[in-house]
Amino acid sequence: MADKKSLGSAESEYHFEHDYSAGLAHVSADKIADPGLEPHRVRMTDKSVKHEKTAARQVAIWFFVSIIGSISAIVAYFAFPITDDLGTVRNNTFFVGVSIALGMLAIGFGAVHWAKTLMPDAEVAEARHQTRGAEDVRARAVEIVNLANQESGFSRRKLIRRSLYGALALFPLPGLVLFKDMTTNADPTETLRHTMWKKGTRLTTDPTGTPIKAADLTIGSVFHVIPEGLNDREDMLEQKAKAAVLLVRLDPEEIKSQKELDWGYDGIVAYSKICTHVGCPVALYEQHTHNLLCPCHQSTFDLANDCAVVFGPATRALPQLQITVDAEGYLVAKGDFAEPVGPSFWERTA
Numbered sequence: 622m623a624d625k626k627s628l629g630s631a632e633s634e635y636h637f638e639h640d641y642s643a644g645l646a647h648v649s650a651d652k653i654a655d656p657g658l659e660p661h662r663v664r665m666t667d668k669s670v671k672h673e674k675t676a677a678r679q680v681a682i683w684f685f686v687s688i689i690g691s692i693s694a695i696v697a698y699f700a701f702p703i704t705d706d707l708g709t710v711r712n713n714t715f716f717v718g719v720s721i722a723l724g725m726l727a728i729g730f731g732a733v734h735w736a737k738t739l740m741p742d743a744e745v746a747e748a749r750h751q752t753r754g755a756e757d758v759r760a761r762a763v764e765i766v767n768l769a770n771q772e773s774g775f776s777r778r779k780l781i782r783r784s785l786y787g788a789l790a791l792f793p794l795p796g797l798v799l800f801k802d803m804t805t806n807a808d809p810t811e812t813l814r815h816t817m818w819k820k821g822t823r824l825t826t827d828p829t830g831t832p833i834k835a836a837d838l839t840i841g842s843v844f845h846v847i848p849e850g851l852n853d854r855e856d857m858l859e860q861k862a863k864a865a866v867l868l869v870r871l872d873p874e875e876i877k878s879q880k881e882l883d884w885g886y887d888g889i890v891a892y893s894k895i896c897t898h899v900g901c902p903v904a905l906y907e908q909h910t911h912n913l914l915c916p917c918h919q920s921t922f923d924l925a926n927d928c929a930v931v932f933g934p935a936t937r938a939l940p941q942l943q944i945t946v947d948a949e950g951y952l953v954a955k956g957d958f959a960e961p962v963g964p965s966f967w968e969r970t971a
Contacts, residue, residue: 676738683731684784690723694795813961898935
C-alpha cells in the first residue's frame, strides 16, 4: 500500500511515494508543469452596455445610501437627545450608531461593487523593479494614473463620481457634530479651573458622603473623597469628575516639601485624583514608596514630594487641595484648587 505526496519549491516540485509495508519513502525529482491561470470569464458588464449601465447605477445608489446614512446620523443625534433617563442613551446610541455604520458601509459596498463589475478584472503579472525618482519614472507614473482613470471610468462616469464625492464629503460630518457638542462650555479653562471645593467644605467619603475626622486617619490610610453635598446635585457626575480627591496620611517627617506640609494637616494631604495626562482616576497607592500610580498609562507621582511626576507620560504634578479642621475636628477645605485639575490643554498658562 503506497501513498503519494509532494513537496514544492520555487523552481521545482519533488514527489515521494511512501510504501507503508516496507516503511520506506521513495523521492523523485519529477517536475510538475505550471497549471497556469484559469480561463478568464467575461462578465456581463463587459458584454452588455445595458448591464454596464445597471451596474453603474447600483454603485451610485450605494453612494447615495451613504449620504442618507450620514445625514440620518446628524438628525438622529438631535432627534434623540440624551437626558438623565437611561433609555435616551440607548436610543441615541442605537440610531446614531446605525446611521454612521450605514454611511461608512455603503461607501465600502459601492467601491467593491464598482471594482467587481466595472473595473478591469484581467489577471496581470507585474515584474518587480527598483523605483527611482527620475523624470522618466515620474512620467510613467502619470501614465499609470491616467490609465487607471481610463480603465476605472472615473472621469467619464459622472454619476458614480459625483455620488462618491457627496458620500465622502458627508460621512465625516456626524463625527464632527458629536465632537463639537461634547461640552456645553467652549472654554475648557473655565470649566476645569473651578470645582465644588470652597472654604469650609467638608471632606466626605466616596460614595457615602460621610464626613471625615482627622482622628479617623492613621498613618498609611487612604480615603477616596468627594465634597460634602455632591450626591445631592443634579450634575453630580460632572462635578465629581473634577472634584474627586485622594486623602492620605503620611508621617510628617517623611514629607519632603514644606509647601505640602503647610497645605496639609498633621501629615494628612489631599490631592486631585484626576491624572494630569488624560484624566484617568489615580487610585493606586504604594505605602512604602509613597507613590501614586495611574492605572491607565502608568504615570507615577511622588505623594511625599508635592505629587511630582516620577514616571510616565504625565508632565505636571497632581494639584493639591489645601485642608484644615473645623471646630468639630472634621477635615475641611481651605478653598478650591489653586490650579485647573485634570489633563493639560492648550489654554493653560502654567
